[in-house]
Amino acid sequence: MNHFELFGLAEAYSIDLAELQQRYRKLQQALHPDRFANASERDKLLAVQRTSQLNDAYQTLRNPLTRAEYILSLRGVDMQHEQKTLQDPEFLMAQMEWRERLETLAGDDFAAMDAAYKELDEQTQALQQALESDLQAGADEPAADTVRKLKFMQKLRRELEEIEDNAL
Template sequence: MNHFELFDITPVYALDLADLQLRYRKLQQAMHPDRFANASERDKLLAVQRTSQLNDAYHTLRDPLLRAEYIVSLRGVDMQHEQKTLQDPEFLMAQMAWRERVEELNVGDFAAIDEAFADLERETKLLQNTLEQQIEANANEEAADTIRKLKFMQKLGRELEALEDE
């Protein structure tokens, strides 16, 4: 049973997260291992396994990037084990520009860091919109490339946060 089937929802990128959370809570209550305290050891183990699967499914579906990766994997694109790199020269140039920008930021220059965060957020939203369109159109290989781009943007965001924390 895949994650969408577990929650009895259509496998789409644009999920109603409030509905997902409601379904999660209902399933969590029904599957919680405490409800099986007086059951056999086998049933207790199954309850723990189902709860683990439920938590993993919820974690995956509530995160837009993990959800997208999961959708394209259901469609036959193996994102976990592939070593494919992006062949988009324009994005590779943008990566280099971002790297230079982050390296040039000074610790304590909060205005420049905030500006970088704002630019990163704007570009990330554009990529997320593109990703949603690609998934809806079943353009799975293109979606996989966009996921790779978003992973880079996510990593940059973590680097900016670390710089801000310093």
């Protein structure tokens, strides 16, 4: 049973996170190992395994990036072992520009930090929209490239947050 089936959801990039959380809590209550305290050792072990699978499925589906990777894996695209790098010269240039920008950014320059966050959020949102379109259209390779781009954007966000934290 795949993660979407476990929660009774359609396989889609765009899901209702509140509904996912509600279904997770309901399943968590039903499968919790404490409910099997008086059961056989085998049943206790199965309960622990099911709870672990449930938690893994929930963590995967609640994050848009891991959800997209999971959808691609269901379609036979293995993102974990893929050594392919992006061949998009425009995006590679944007990466270099972001790197230079982060190197010169001071965490106490709040206007520059806010502008960087805003631009990063706008670019990330545009990539997420492109990813959703690609996944809906079954364009798995472009979707995989967009996931790679989003991973870079996610890393940039963490670095930007680190710069801000170090200034405080």
